[in-house]
Amino acid sequence: MPRRWTAVLIALIALSATVLSPLTVVSVSGAADVSGQARNAAPIACAELITNGGFEAQGTGWTQSSAGGFSLISTFYPRTGSWGAYLGGANNADDRLSQQIIVPSNPISVSLTAWWVIATEEPGAGFDRMTISLLQPNGALLQDLFTVDSSATVNLWDQAEADLTQYAGQTIVLRFRATTNASSPTDFYVDDISVVACPPAKRIYLPIVLREGG
Amino acid sequence: MTHRSMTQSKAWLIVLTLVVATFLPALPAQAEVGTPRFDVQFSGVITQVPASPGYPVGVWKIADRDILVTASTRVLPTSPAATAGMWADVMVKRQTDGKLLALKVIVRPPEIRIKGPIAAKPTDPKGIGDWTVAGLMITVTDKTKISDRGGPLDIGDWAEVSALRDGMKLIAVRMRGIEIQPDIEIFGAIEAFSNTSWTLSGINLAVNAATLIQGQPAVGLLAHAVTSLQDSSLLALRLKVAINQPGGPHNPLAFSGTVEKLPDRGLVGEWTVKGKQVMGSASTAIIQEQGLVVVGAEVLVIGWQIGERIMAMQIIVLSSPAPGGQFVRFHGPIDELPTSGLIGLWKIGGRTVKVTEETRIANTSLAKVGAMAAVGGILGTDGVVTATWVMVWPQPGPGPH
Numbered sequence: 272m273p274r275r276w277t278a279v280l281i282a283l284i285a286l287s288a289t290v291l292s293p294l295t296v297v298s299v300s301g302a303a304d305v306s307g308q309a310r311n312a313a314p315i316a317c318a319e320l321i322t323n324g325g326f327e328a329q330g331t332g333w334t335q336s337s338a339g340g341f342s343l344i345s346t347f348y349p350r351t352g353s354w355g356a357y358l359g360g361a362n363n364a365d366d367r368l369s370q371q372i373i374v375p376s377n378p379i380s381v382s383l384t385a386w387w388v389i390a391t392e393e394p395g396a397g398f399d400r401m402t403i404s405l406l407q408p409n410g411a412l413l414q415d416l417f418t419v420d421s422s423a424t425v426n427l428w429d430q431a432e433a434d435l436t437q438y439a440g441q442t443i444v445l446r447f448r449a450t451t452n453a454s455s456p457t458d459f460y461v462d463d464i465s466v467v468a469c470p471p472a473k474r475i476y477l478p479i480v481l482r483e484g485g
Numbered sequence: 486m487t488h489r490s491m492t493q494s495k496a497w498l499i500v501l502t503l504v505v506a507t508f509l510p511a512l513p514a515q516a517e518v519g520t521p522r523f524d525v526q527f528s529g530v531i532t533q534v535p536a537s538p539g540y541p542v543g544v545w546k547i548a549d550r551d552i553l554v555t556a557s558t559r560v561l562p563t564s565p566a567a568t569a570g571m572w573a574d575v576m577v578k579r580q581t582d583g584k585l586l587a588l589k590v591i592v593r594p595p596e597i598r599i600k601g602p603i604a605a606k607p608t609d610p611k612g613i614g615d616w617t618v619a620g621l622m623i624t625v626t627d628k629t630k631i632s633d634r635g636g637p638l639d640i641g642d643w644a645e646v647s648a649l650r651d652g653m654k655l656i657a658v659r660m661r662g663i664e665i666q667p668d669i670e671i672f673g674a675i676e677a678f679s680n681t682s683w684t685l686s687g688i689n690l691a692v693n694a695a696t697l698i699q700g701q702p703a704v705g706l707l708a709h710a711v712t713s714l715q716d717s718s719l720l721a722l723r724l725k726v727a728i729n730q731p732g733g734p735h736n737p738l739a740f741s742g743t744v745e746k747l748p749d750r751g752l753v754g755e756w757t758v759k760g761k762q763v764m765g766s767a768s769t770a771i772i773q774e775q776g777l778v779v780v781g782a783e784v785l786v787i788g789w790q791i792g793e794r795i796m797a798m799q800i801i802v803l804s805s806p807a808p809g810g811q812f813v814r815f816h817g818p819i820d821e822l823p824t825s826g827l828i829g830l831w832k833i834g835g836r837t838v839k840v841t842e843e844t845r846i847a848n849t850s851l852a853k854v855g856a857m858a859a860v861g862g863i864l865g866t867d868g869v870v871t872a873t874w875v876m877v878w879p880q881p882g883p884g885p886h
Contacts (some may be wrong), residue, residue, distance in 0.1 A: 339634075347632045348659060360634040360661075390645065392600075392635075392663050394772040396785055426647065426672075427574055427593060430561060431872050454774050454812050455664060456635055 276476035317469040320372045320381075321445070324464040338365040350386045350428050350462035354360040358401060358449035360458040368447040371408060372466055376440035379471035383416065383433040384443070385464040391457035399457035403431060408442055421457040435466065446459040490806045503873050523588055524579040528707040528727035530595070530674045541566070541590070547573050548705035550585060558587045567592040572674070572707060574727075596647040596658055597686040598672035599623070601714070602859075602878075603644050604666075610745060615841045619642050620714050621655060621688065629657040636662030641816055641857070650686060665814045665859045667874040668722060668770070669846065671710045675726070678702045683721060685710060690721045697768045697798055699735050700726030711770065713876075714845050722768040723798055735789040742801060744782045751842045752778060755794075758786055763793040769797045770843065773873040774812040776805025777863055778843065809863035813870060816859035819877070822852065825864075831875075833858050848877040 302363040322332030326344050335343040339361045349355030358366040373379055385403065389402060397420030416433040435443075445466065449459045499521060507636075529548025541560040545552045546718065554560060567573065574591040600848040601619020606612065612631055615739065616623045623646050625631070638644055643663045648655040673686030683690045683702070690710055692698075707727040712719040729737060742759025752771050756763040759824060763786055765771065771778060778784070788797040817834020827849060831838040837861055840846070852858070852875075862872040 341634055345632075347630045347661070357632075358633075360632070390661070392645075394770065394774075394801055395787055395799055396772075396803070424574070426596065426598060427591060428561075429591065454814075458540065458635070458661070 302352075303379050318375070318469050320374065320466040320468055321370060321464055324460060325352050326356060327352045329354055332370055334367075334369045336367045338363060341366070343368050348388070348390075348458075350388070350460075351393045352462075355434075355460055355462035356447065358447060358461065359399060359451050359461040360456055361400070362451060362453050362456050363458065364399075364449055364451040366449045367446060368448075368461070369444050371442060371444050373442050374435065374438050374440060375468050375470075377437055377470065378436065378468040381435040381439060381466065381468045383431070383435055383464075383466050385417075385431045385447075386428050387419060387431055388419065388426060388428045388460045389419065389423050389457055390425050390460075391421040392455040393457055394455070395422060397422040398455070399449070399451040401447060401459040401461075403433070404448065405435070405438065406444040406446055406447045408444060410444075413438070413443060419459070421455075439468075522578075524730070526574075526576045526729040528572060528574045530575050530705045530707075531567055531571050531592070531704070532569050534569065537566070538555070540631070545573075545587070545590070545639040547575055547590075547749075548703060552577060552585050552587045552590070554587045554590060555579075559589045559796065560587075561591045563591070571595055588760075593682075594649065595674070595686075596649060597655065597672070597688070599646045599648065599688075600644065600654075602669075603638060603640050603642050606638070606640060611804040612638070616644075616646075616657075618646055618660075619671070619712075619720065620717060623648055623655050623657050623660075625657045625660060626868075629815055630659045632659070632661040634661065636664055638662045645805050653687065665816055667847070667859075667861055667876060668711045669714055669719060671712060671719070675704055675706050675708050679703065683708070683710070683724065688719070690719050690724075692721050692724070695766060695768050696721045696724060697766060697796070698724045698726075699737065699798055700728045701728050701733070701735070709714070714878075715848060723770065723828060725798070736814070737787070738795060739785060739787045741783065743786045744778065744780050744784055747780060749780065752845075756797075756800070758784060758800075761786075763788070763800070764778060764791075764794050764796050765798075765800060770799045771843075772799060772801040773805075773863070774803050774861075776809055777871065777873070778802055778805040779805060779807045781806045808865075809871065810866065811864050812861065813864045814859070814861040816857065819852065819856050819858050820853050822854060827852060830869075831858075831872075833860055833875075837869045838862065838875070839869050840875060841871065844872045845874045847875070851877045 288308040337343055342367055343356055343358055344354055345357035346353055347357050356368055388434050400418055400420040402415050404415045407413055417431040417449055452455055504534035531547050533546035535543025541554050541563055542556055543675050545554055572593050572595045575587055577587050577588040580586050603618055603710045605617035607614025612625050613627055616625055636642055643665050645661050645663050646657050647659045648657045669689055671685055677684040682692055685708055690712055709725045710721050711723040712721050744758055748754030752765050753767050756765055783803040785801040785803055786797050787799040788795050815834055819833055821832035823829030828840055831840055855871040857878040859876045860872050862870040864870050
């Protein structure tokens with residue numbers, strides 16, 4: 272292939288790839304190394320989208336409802352700090368804890384993490400459950416992200432994770448809902464909830480010069 | 486290769502690099518997909534962790550096993566750092582050289598868990614002082630978190646306590662009221678075990694030939710015991726070691742299906758569930774909260790395989806064609822007993838209780854008018870409770886002692 276066509280091809284591919292990839296086109300200052308590969312210059316500023324994810328400001332930012340009339344923000348079993356969420360824990364529970372989130376329109380990633388642990392009197396079957404879901408602001412279900420039931424290991428904090436990047440640019444509601452049946456209740460404890468949106472890294476491409484005999 | 490073709494190769498290499506570099510960051514962050522395959526999963530006591538600043542990478546000793554933690558191991562949480570004496574839930578892969586490579590390590594405080602009846606409580610209005618739960622002395626301090634959401638915390642009621650050991654004392658971290666249970670439960674670290682007794686976190690349990698033991702015990706592993714309070718000692722009905730080794734002995738097995746055949750009398754003996762032979766022993770838990778066990782009931786069997794048969798640790802009724810209403814549980818004094826034997830109608834706390842051959846009765850020798858008993862069963866439309874279990878307390882009085 273003639274050299275000039277090789278150079279044109281490289282330039283075209285680099286340009287089209289940059290433009291076609293919607294999450295890489297951002298105007299941030301940066302630098303590139305001499306090989307022509309982009310590298311990040313400034314640290315990426317990620318944003319926490321959840322208000323009061325650790326519940327240390329108690330109910331601030333959260334909407335809660337409980338079939339048994341319980342306050343769902345409690346000091347009983349926090350993972351960190353003094354406060355955490357406590358759902359279920361009674362028979363015929365239907366406890367809901369939710370928060371509306373505005374997801375930025377141009378992040379490269381939006382990640383949910385939430386710590387959870389259960390205690391249960393169920394004998395080993397998954398009759399009681401807690402589901403983490405995303406809803407539209409009108410209450411319509413968008414997606415169930417994660418479900419834990421009463422067959423999970425008790426007393427062992429674990430982390431739920433989900434990728435919410437597809438909801439960029441939308442206003443969504445993150446909801447934790449616990450339901451229990453008529454006997455042997457299960458406690459679902461949640462703490463340290465986080466939704467982090469990270470903007471794309473800045474990329475700049477320097478022209479590539481091919482030299483014969485280099 | 487000619488100089489020209491080398492140049493072209495370089496060019497294509499650069500093109501490829503650019504394309505990869507451009508597109509890769511655009512891929513969304515992937516959530517963890519599934520659980521990595523492991524060779525062994527266990528929970529045990531941490532006795533050694535790498536010294537800072539290498540933490541958490543290095544060799545950990547958990548339940549007396551050397552566990553290699555690398556940069557690719559998922560350690561939760563990393564802060565605060567684990568210390569000797571804490572507990573960990575570990576998922577490991579066995580390397581070709583025999584070393585155990587950790588895929589995931591979850592560190593947790595060494596909280597002993599106890600579910601049992603409250604026999605004594607302090608007079609302090611905040612509950613601060615010494616309690617007796619499951620026959621064990623538990624100290625509640627002003628730092629103990631207490632919840633009565635799941636039930637009251639009075640004498641005769643049941644509590645779940647998470648406690649830390651301080652010398653010979655158990656200091657409650659959390660205590661919550663729970664429903665009356667058919668058996669007492671203890672979760673702790675194995676400190677000693679033999680054919681006649683186990684010690685979990687300082688709590689002694691008697692073991693006999695009827696005790697069902699799942700998993701190979703070892704000092705330092707955690708274990709869950711389901712026990713019966715007899716006189717002042719705890720007899721282990723079921724012991725489950727917190728180890729899961731696919732392909733190993735007594736590997737956990739669970740399946741659900743229809744009950745096709747039951748033992749001729751009672752529930753101890755051979756069952757047929759979904760065409761499989763299932764052994765129900767006197768120590769097998771038969772959970773009948775969703776309905777009574779009859780042929781045609783849907784059940785979940787949890788146990789392990791022994792040859793062609795399955796030894797059942799638990800059989801849980803999922804649904805039943807037997808008539809019946811809500812599952813109820815209560816406790817009270819025994820007001821009346823059948824004139825002969827224990828099968829027949831009892832009166833407990835003013836309620837009529839039907840005891841059948843399928844009813845599990847704990848402490849039968851103590852069953853007498855005036856003794857305290859706890860009952861779980863299905864409430865019929867006639868107001869009679871068909872008992873699936875009855876637990877008689879060792880001594881008469883206002884509550885379990």
